[in-house]
Amino acid sequence: MSIVLQNVSYTYRNDGNSVTQALSDINLEIHKGEFLAIVGHTGSGKSTLIQLLNGLERATQGKVFFQGKDIYSKDFSIKELRSKVGMVFQYPENQLFEATVIKDVEFGPRNMGQDTLQMELNSFQALKDVGIGEELLDASVLALSGGQKRRVAIAGVLAMQPEFLVLDEPMAGLDPVGRREIFALLQKLHKERGITIVFVSHSMEDAAEYADRVVVMNQGKIVLDGPPRKIFCYEKELERIGLGVPQATRLVHRLAEQGAQIEKDCLTVEESAAAILNWLQG
Amino acid sequence: MKEAGRTKSGKGNMIESKDLVHEYSRRDEDGNITGIIRAIDGVDIQVKPGDFIAVLGANGSGKSTFAKHLNGLLFPTEGTLYIDGMDTSDSTNALFVRQTAGMVFQNPDNQIIANIVEEDVGFGPENMGVPTQEILKRVEESLKEVGMFEYRRHSPNRLSGGQKQRVAIAGIMAMRPKCIVLDEATAMLDPVGRKNVLGTVLRLNKKEKITIILITHYMEEVVQADYIYVMNKGKVALEGTPGEVFREEGKLEECRLTAPQITQLVRKLRKANIPIREDIFSEEELIRSLLLFKKNGR
Numbered sequence: 082m083s084i085v086l087q088n089v090s091y092t093y094r095n096d097g098n099s100v101t102q103a104l105s106d107i108n109l110e111i112h113k114g115e116f117l118a119i120v121g122h123t124g125s126g127k128s129t130l131i132q133l134l135n136g137l138e139r140a141t142q143g144k145v146f147f148q149g150k151d152i153y154s155k156d157f158s159i160k161e162l163r164s165k166v167g168m169v170f171q172y173p174e175n176q177l178f179e180a181t182v183i184k185d186v187e188f189g190p191r192n193m194g195q196d197t198l199q200m201e202l203n204s205f206q207a208l209k210d211v212g213i214g215e216e217l218l219d220a221s222v223l224a225l226s227g228g229q230k231r232r233v234a235i236a237g238v239l240a241m242q243p244e245f246l247v248l249d250e251p252m253a254g255l256d257p258v259g260r261r262e263i264f265a266l267l268q269k270l271h272k273e274r275g276i277t278i279v280f281v282s283h284s285m286e287d288a289a290e291y292a293d294r295v296v297v298m299n300q301g302k303i304v305l306d307g308p309p310r311k312i313f314c315y316e317k318e319l320e321r322i323g324l325g326v327p328q329a330t331r332l333v334h335r336l337a338e339q340g341a342q343i344e345k346d347c348l349t350v351e352e353s354a355a356a357i358l359n360w361l362q363g
Numbered sequence: 364m365k366e367a368g369r370t371k372s373g374k375g376n377m378i379e380s381k382d383l384v385h386e387y388s389r390r391d392e393d394g395n396i397t398g399i400i401r402a403i404d405g406v407d408i409q410v411k412p413g414d415f416i417a418v419l420g421a422n423g424s425g426k427s428t429f430a431k432h433l434n435g436l437l438f439p440t441e442g443t444l445y446i447d448g449m450d451t452s453d454s455t456n457a458l459f460v461r462q463t464a465g466m467v468f469q470n471p472d473n474q475i476i477a478n479i480v481e482e483d484v485g486f487g488p489e490n491m492g493v494p495t496q497e498i499l500k501r502v503e504e505s506l507k508e509v510g511m512f513e514y515r516r517h518s519p520n521r522l523s524g525g526q527k528q529r530v531a532i533a534g535i536m537a538m539r540p541k542c543i544v545l546d547e548a549t550a551m552l553d554p555v556g557r558k559n560v561l562g563t564v565l566r567l568n569k570k571e572k573i574t575i576i577l578i579t580h581y582m583e584e585v586v587q588a589d590y591i592y593v594m595n596k597g598k599v600a601l602e603g604t605p606g607e608v609f610r611e612e613g614k615l616e617e618c619r620l621t622a623p624q625i626t627q628l629v630r631k632l633r634k635a636n637i638p639i640r641e642d643i644f645s646e647e648e649l650i651r652s653l654l655l656f657k658k659n660g661r
Contacts, residue, residue, distance in 0.1 A: 122553045123523045224389075227422045254469070254550050256421035256580040257621035283553040286624070323555040328624035328646065335650050341657070350624050354631040361637060361657055 082113035082148055084134055084166070084245065089143035091129055091301075103129040104301045107143070113244065116271050117279045118288035118309075121298035122323035127281045128171075130298065131247050134279070135166035164193050167243030171250045174230035182208070182225070182233055183218040190240045200240070207239035210274070211266055228259045232266065239270070246270065247279045252287065264291050286327045289313065289348045297324065309348055329353035336360070375448075377542055377574045378410035378433065378464075382442035385428050402428040404597035405442070412541065413572045415565070417585035419608075420594035421619035426578050429594070430546040433576060435460040447541060462491065464576075465535030469547040471527035480522075480530055481506065481515040487538040498537070505533035508571075509563045525556020529563055536567070542574040543567065549584065557584070582609070583623040586644040593618055606642035625649055 091104040104126045111117060111134070121127045132138040133145055136152055136159045145152045147162055170176065179185035186208055190200040208218065211232040222230060231251075238246065251267070252260040268291065270276045282288060288295045288309055295312045297305035299322040305312050313319075313326045316334055325331065329350045336357070337345050343360040347353040385403040388396045402425045410416050420426035431437040432444055435457045447463045449456040468474050477483035484502045493501070506512040509529040519527060528548055535543055545564065549557040561584055568575045577584065585591050591608045593601035595618040601611055608615075609626050622630070629643050632653075639652045 122555055123525070254422075254547075256619050258619035259422055285554075323553065325554065329628055332625070332628065332646055332649060335646065336653065339650065339654060341654070350627045350631065353624075354628055354635075357628070357632060357653065358635050358637070361653070 082244070083146075084111045085109070085146040086130075086133065086140075087144045087146065089133065089140040089145065091126075091133070091138065092141050102301055104133075104140075107301075107303055109296065109303060109306075111245070111277065111279060113277050114275065115277055115279075116267075116291060116293045117277075118292035118295045119279065119281045119298060120283060120285065120288050120295060120324060122283060125298040125322075126301040127298050128249055129301075131168070131249060131279065131281055134245070134247055135163050135168050137168065160193070164241045165243055166245040166247060167238035167241055169235055169238050169246065169248040169251060171253055173234035174227065177222040177230060177234055177237075180221060181219050182213065182222055185222055185233060186237045186240050189237050190242075193241055203242060204236070204240040207236040208233070210239060210270065211236045212262075228255060228262065231255070231263065235266070243276065245277045245279065249281045250283075251280055252282070252284070260287070267291070283324070285313075285319070285324060289327050289330070297322075310346060313348065314345075333357065375411075376409050376445070377412045377414070377447055378408060378445070378576070380406050380408045380432075380442065380444045382407065383429075383432065383439050383444055384441035385425075385432065385437060386440045387428075402597055403432075406594075406597075406599055408592055408599070410542075410574060410576065412574055413568070415568045415575045415587065415589045416577070417588035417591045418576060418578045418594060419580065419582065419585055419591055419618075419620060420578075421580055424594040424618070425597040426594045427546055430466070430544055430576070430578050433542075433544045434464040434466050436466075462538060463540055464542040464544055465538055465540035467528065467531050467535060467543065467545045467548040469550050471524050471531060471551065474531045474534075475519040475527055478518055479515075480511065480517050480519055483519060483530060484534045484537050487534050491538060501537040501539070502533075505536040506530075508536060508567065509533045510559070523556060525552045525559050528552065528556065528560050532560070532563060532567075536573075540573070542576065544576045544578065546578045547580070548577075549579065549581070557581075580620065582615075582620055582626070586623070593620070595619075605644060609644070610641055 086107050086109045089104060089107040092100050092102045094100055119127045133140055150157055152162055177185050179188060183204060186204040187200055190203050213232055252263050267278050271278050292309055295309050296303055297312060305315060313330050316326050319325055330347050333343060333345055333347045333353050333356055337343050341360055344356040347356050383403055383406040387400045387402055389398040391397050418426050435451050438452050444451045446460045449460055451460050475483050477486055481502050484505055485498050488498045488501055506515055509532050511526060511529050511533060519530060549560050564575055565587060567573045586605050588605060591605060592599050593608060600618050601608055601614050609622060625644060625646060629639060629641060632639060633641060643649050643652060
C-alpha cells in the first residue's frame with residue numbers, strides 16, 4: 082500500500098513560451114502509515130509534487146503508481162484515486178461554499194456517489210473527528226471562526242474516507258495555538274484512524290516536531306529524505322537552500338562549533354535544554 | 364498640500380487612540396441586525412513619530428480590525444483615533460489619513476495591480492498627482508530601498524511572495540507616508556521572504572525614521588520593536604518592551620501566543636537555576652552567556 086513516483090518530471094510553458102521545469106526526475110515512495118513532511122522554500126516544487134499524488138496534475142515524464150497500479154493507464158479509475166487520496170489545499174476555508182456546515186461537508190461524498198445514509202454518517206463522523214460540535218451542523222459557514230472553517234474544510238475531505246490525507250500548508254495564517262490544534266487533529270487521524278498524513282510546510286519547527294519522515298525539496302528535486310533527526314544534521318545544506326534548522330537545534334550546533342562538548346542531536350526545545358544542562362553541569 | 368480637516372489633536376503622537384471601540388453588526392437576509400460583535404473594546408494606544416511598534420495577537424483578537432482603523436478603512440464606533448493629529452472619524456480627513464499611514468496587507472497577490480513592477484510602484488504617487496519626474500525619482504529610490512531595483516521591468520506575477528511584498532512596500536514608500544502599517548504582511552511568506560521583508564521594514568524605520576506598526580502573531584518578529592501591544596478579545600491584554608512582554612509566559616498563553624524557541628530555552632535554563640538574563644532574544648547573546656557561564660561558573 083503506497084504511492085510511488087518513478088522518474089517523474091513536470092514542465093510547464095510560461096506565457097513568454099519559455100519552459101519551466103517544476104519537477105525533475107523525482108523518485109519517491111510514500112508508505113501507508115507515514116507522517117511525512119515535504120519542506121522547501123517558495124517555488125521549490127512541493128505544491129506541484131503533491132498535486133501529482135491524486136492525479137490533479139499529470140507528470141510530463143515518468144510514472145505514478147497507487148497500490149502498484151499505474152494511475153495513467155486507461156483502466157485506472159482516477160475517481161477512486163481521488164477518494165483514497167484526499168487533498169486539502171492552502172487556505173481551504175476559501176473553498177467552502179454551501180449554506181450550512183453539514184451541507185458543505187456532504188458535498189464531496191455525495192459527488193462520489195455514496196448513498197445517502199452512508200454519506201450522512203461519514204459527514205457526521207468527519208465533523209466529530211475534527212471537533213466541530215453538533216450545534217454547528219446547521220450553522221452558516223460564514224459564522225465560523227477562521228480555525229473552525231479550516232477544520233470544516235478538512236472534514237469535507239475526511240468524509241470521503243481517504244486513506245491518504247495530503248495537506249498544502251495546513252497551518253498557514255493560523256496563530257500558534259491554532260497551529261497546535263490542527264497538528265493535534267492530524268496526529269489523532271494518523272493514530273486512531275490510521276490515515277497516512279503528507280503535509281507541505283516551510284516551517285522546520287513543525288517538521289521536527291510532528292513528522293516521522295522529512296522530504297526536502299529544492300529547485301524541483303528531492304535533495305534530502307529521511308527522519309528529521311538525520312535531516313537536521315545537514316544544517317549548512319539546508320541553509321544554502323533557504324531553509325535552516327529549528328532555532329533550538331541551531332543553538333546547540335553553534336555551541337558545539339565554539340568547542341562545547343555537547344550532544345548535537347536535538348530536535349525540540351526540551352531536548353536542546355537537556356543537552357545544554359548536561360554540558361554545563363558535566 | 365491643502366490644510367487637513369478641522370479636528371486636530373493627539374498631543375504630537377503619530378497615532379493616538381482613546382477608548383477606541385469597533386462593533387460589527389451581523390445582519391440577516393432582510394438586513395435586520397441579528398447580533399453585534401465588539402471586535403475592538405476600549406483600546407488606548409500611543410505611538411510617537413519614528414517608533415517601531417508591534418501589535419501582537421491571535422486570530423480573532425481584533426488586531427486586523429485595529430489596523431483597518433489606522434488608515435481610515437474603518438471608523439470608530441466609539442472613542443477617538445488620531446493619526447498625526449487628524450481625527451479619523453472626520454470624513455474630511457480621510458484622504459490625509461490614508462496618505463499618512465500606508466498599509467501593507469497579508470496577501471501579496473491582492474495588492475499588486477500593474478503588469479510591470481515599476482508601474483505598480485508608481486501607481487500610488489501618480490494618483491496623488493505627483494509630477495512625472497518626481498514619480499520616476501521616487502520609484503527608483505523606493506525600489507532600491509527594498510532591494511528590488513533590478514526587477515523594475517519584471518512582471519510581478521513572476522516574483523516570489525517575499526519579493527511581491529517588498530514591491531508592495533516600495534509602492535507605499537513612493538507615496539511618502541509618515542507611517543507604514545503591516546497587517547500580517549509576512550504570514551504567507553517562507554522564512555527567507557519573511558527575513559527580507561522584516562529587514563526592509565527595520566531599515567526604513569532606522570534610516571528614514573518612518574513610524575512602523577507591525578501587526579503579527581509571530582513573536583519572533585517583534586523582538587526588535589520599541590514597544591509591544593498584545594491584543595486579546597478586542598482589548599490590550601499586555602503591553603511593554605519586548606523584555607517586559609516576553610516574560611509574561613502565562614498571559615501570553617492565555618492570548619494564544621507562543622514564545623520563540625530561544626525564549627523558551629532561556630526560560631527552561633533559568634528554571635534549572637542557570638543564572639542567565641531573562642531578556643535574551645538572540646542566538647548570539649544566549650551562546651555568549653552560556654559560554655561565559657561555563658568558563659567562569661557564573
